[in-house]
Amino acid sequence: MAKLHDNGHAWYTATFTLTPDGKFKFKFDFDYDHLPTFDIMPDPEDWLDEFKHYPRPELQAQIQDWIDGRVPYEEWRSMVARLKQLASQ
Template identity: 35%
Template sequence: MKYDALISLTTCRTTVTRDEGTTERIDTSKDVTEMMFRLRDKMHESGKGTWYSAEYTITPPGSFNVDFDYDNPPSFPFEPDPRTFYQDLQQYPRRFENAPEWLNEKIRSAIAIMKQEKEQKGSEEGTTG
């Protein structure tokens, strides 16, 4: 199972590999995705942030492995709005030295968008007075 998340976006893809080597995507239950959302929230460490992706592998008869990725961007079928990364960072703060460069770029883009929106709103309010 591969789970990717930001504060308001999540994707969860579950793939089963059969004994003969074939693979099949299956639906992931809502309970599992909610559990992963809560886990991401609970794993936040002050200054370190939280992870963006988790890969959970179960190998019969009973072993498993979980990898949490704190450093690479989450994978979505579309490019999220930079403001979503900003909101995620507000919810799960991390120190500058713990922020990868791709995240810093997203935050700079988000700040530029919000500044432009604020300036545009201010100029619109100035013309309606």
């Protein structure tokens, strides 16, 4: 997907909408710009691998302190939730 996108970025969240109107119309929306709030957080090594393959300094900056162990996991989750809320306003 990253190779197909204009900016070369991978998406983090996808929404699929299906409308049963007799023709079953459907739509995909991909969010390339916001980190999701995970129920189960990927390991720091997985994040580092992700950013190595798909560099996103602006997103990596949001989680680097957690990857480095300077911010506890729960504090980081609430910080990502606040960023997500601000982005949706």
